[in-house]
Amino acid sequence: MLKKMMWILWPSFIAAGIGVGIVFTLVDPTELVVHGDHVHVSRTTVYSLGFFVLWAITSLASAMSCFLAAATDARKPPQRS
Amino acid sequence: MTKVIPIVALDDAEEALYEIRKKIYPRAVSGWFARWRWVVVFVTQLVYYGTPWLVWNERQAVLFDLTARKFYIFGLVFWPQDFIYLTVLLLISAFSLFLFTAVAGRLWCGYACPQTVYTEIFLWLERKIEGDFIAQQKLDKGPVSARRLRLKALKHAVWIGLSLWTGFTLVGYFAPIRELVFSVAHWSIGPWETFWIFFYGFATYGNAGWLREQVCKYMCPYARFQGAMFDCDTLVVTYDEKRGEARGSRGKKTDYKSQGLGDCIDCHICVQVCPTGIDIRNGQQYECIGCTACIDACDQVMDKMSYPRGLIRYATENSVDQQFGWHEMLRRVFRPRVILYTVLLWAIIIATGITLWYRVPVKVDVIRDRGAMSREVEGGLIENVYRLHLLNTQEKPQRFVIHVSGIEGLQIVGLNQPQEIASAASKTVALDVRVDPEHVPKGNSRIEFQVVAVDAEGREAPGTFSIHEKATFFNR
Ligand code: SF4
Ligand code: SF4
Numbered sequence: 001m002l003k004k005m006m007w008i009l010w011p012s013f014i015a016a017g018i019g020v021g022i023v024f025t026l027v028d029p030t031e032l033v034v035h036g037d038h039v040h041v042s043r044t045t046v047y048s049l050g051f052f053v054l055w056a057i058t059s060l061a062s063a064m065s066c067f068l069a070a071a072t073d074a075r076k077p078p079q080r081s
Numbered sequence: 082m083t084k085v086i087p088i089v090a091l092d093d094a095e096e097a098l099y100e101i102r103k104k105i106y107p108r109a110v111s112g113w114f115a116r117w118r119w120v121v122v123f124v125t126q127l128v129y130y131g132t133p134w135l136v137w138n139e140r141q142a143v144l145f146d147l148t149a150r151k152f153y154i155f156g157l158v159f160w161p162q163d164f165i166y167l168t169v170l171l172l173i174s175a176f177s178l179f180l181f182t183a184v185a186g187r188l189w190c191g192y193a194c195p196q197t198v199y200t201e202i203f204l205w206l207e208r209k210i211e212g213d214f215i216a217q218q219k220l221d222k223g224p225v226s227a228r229r230l231r232l233k234a235l236k237h238a239v240w241i242g243l244s245l246w247t248g249f250t251l252v253g254y255f256a257p258i259r260e261l262v263f264s265v266a267h268w269s270i271g272p273w274e275t276f277w278i279f280f281y282g283f284a285t286y287g288n289a290g291w292l293r294e295q296v297c298k299y300m301c302p303y304a305r306f307q308g309a310m311f312d313c314d315t316l317v318v319t320y321d322e323k324r325g326e327a328r329g330s331r332g333k334k335t336d337y338k339s340q341g342l343g344d345c346i347d348c349h350i351c352v353q354v355c356p357t358g359i360d361i362r363n364g365q366q367y368e369c370i371g372c373t374a375c376i377d378a379c380d381q382v383m384d385k386m387s388y389p390r391g392l393i394r395y396a397t398e399n400s401v402d403q404q405f406g407w408h409e410m411l412r413r414v415f416r417p418r419v420i421l422y423t424v425l426l427w428a429i430i431i432a433t434g435i436t437l438w439y440r441v442p443v444k445v446d447v448i449r450d451r452g453a454m455s456r457e458v459e460g461g462l463i464e465n466v467y468r469l470h471l472l473n474t475q476e477k478p479q480r481f482v483i484h485v486s487g488i489e490g491l492q493i494v495g496l497n498q499p500q501e502i503a504s505a506a507s508k509t510v511a512l513d514v515r516v517d518p519e520h521v522p523k524g525n526s527r528i529e530f531q532v533v534a535v536d537a538e539g540r541e542a543p544g545t546f547s548i549h550e551k552a553t554f555f556n557r
Binding site: 003006007021025026045048 | 147148150161164167271273274276277292295296299300302
């Protein structure tokens with residue numbers, strides 16, 4: 001279980017880090033408009049929250065991959081050498 | 082002829098192995114490689130903990146100021162527009178890693194990876210507090226006593242202290258560290274700073290104190306794909322099987338060769354020192370992080386037995402198989418793959434150096450006014466409105482004069498010239514460009530803005546620069 005958690009959380013952590021880097025070099029948080037209104041929080045907050053939202057999404061993708069891989073492996077007939 | 086390798090059995094065994102992971106108690110080593118590893122640990126940590134405290138131009142020398150969206154690295158200031166340099170940095174790191182791996186395997190893992198380095202420091206602290214690996218095992222297996230609780234509490238307190246300092250240092254790269262100290266001392270530190278210090282501190286504590294070699298085994302992508310950069314001429318930590326086998330214990334004086342024994346006395350010291358808990362004598366394994374602990378350990382054993390050193394050593398697969406010496410091994414370092422990596426690496430570094438050297442200290446973006454495309458103003462002139470985003474990348478104020486060209490009779494109105502921009506700051510100026518409709522056809526025409534640096538008197542001093550930026554002029 002711990003191992004699965006590591007497999008899911010760590011690669012998605014890296015992916016989210018890269019994603020946040022790219023998004024926020026292109027977008028200045030103070031210019032963000034959500035529901036037609038500018039966001040009134042500090043940049044640090046937007047960066048941090050942005051990171052966690054992305055991390056949640058990438059974790060979901062990792063978890064799905066993990067789930068699919070496990071489901072496929074289980075159906076494989078035992079290999080004989 | 083095909084060889085079928087049984088995979089299933091091994092996988093099962095491995096599965097079982099890590100599900101019930103036994104704590105590894107590595108034995109301390111000393112020796113030539115161990116000393117060098119400590120030197121590297123000291124240097125890297127000095128750089129890591131020390132850098133945020135350096136001062137340059139009366140500001141923090143290295144500061145990735147996220148709130149101001151500026152990165153300071155000594156004399157250079159980078160902006161989001163300099164994104165390309167970040168990409169280049171990643172490329173350089175990747176190629177260096179390829180190069181090192183091709184030449185000498187997991188040098189990165191063994192010497193520089195934060196995971197190894199912090200594990201090393203944590204292990205050292207653990208030994209200082211709980212004693213050597215035998216004492217540690219005894220303590221863990223023994224009954225719960227006041228002494229055990231005291232030692233454990235002390236160990237974790239020290240670990241947590243170091244982790245928090247590490248987290249604090251990391252945050253100090255992103256927020257001015259001196260102000261951070263001040264706000265910590267006054268309990269006025271911002272919520273996100275606090276959060277990230279604890280987050281990174283917790284990650285350090287967990288990875289170096291608890292997960293340790295599991296990070297390398299199950300989490301590290303590099304550990305898995307580094308095999309692709311290996312070949313038979315890559316230097317790796319190797320057990321010389323031809324020399325060592327058949328292994329077996331014997332007295333120091335015995336003529337072991339006549340008994341058919343090899344040089345390995347089967348003392349298991351190399352296994353005891355291994356932080357990933359493997360036996361290097363079973364051959365190359367992906368768990369081996371190339372930490373060289375087993376080399377030092379075995380060399381000591383060889384010394385005690387008065388056998389030549391190097392039963393476990395840095396060697397290439399070819400050199401062990403074909404038994405050639407250092408010269409041949411070094412000659413083979415210069416093989417096509419290594420040369421290719423080296424050339425690419427230097428090409429990128431030199432190109433980056435040149436572009437940094439010739440970097441024009443101002444950036445200009447022309448933004449057309451989206452609302453009014455074009456309109457007629459008094460005197461029958463056609464007017465377009467533009468906004469120019471000017472960015473001064475130098476750490477001193479600069480003054481600029483803006484010209485426009487491309488159509489006969491173009492003129493700029495509504496702009497105070499020259500424009501001054503403070504050090505490392507940006508400014509958006511709005512300006513109207515007018516022209517007599519006789520000179521400009523219907524539709525879009527190309528025009529060009531010219532931003533020229535001038536001195537305090539507004540003159541174009543020698544050695545100043547100018548930037549050209551294209552734009553379109555629209556006439557209905
Ligand atoms: S330390 Fe050297 S002699 Fe001892 S078991 Fe390992 S390889 Fe053999
Ligand atoms: S086998 Fe040797 S070099 Fe590899 S991880 Fe273990 S002690 Fe380090």
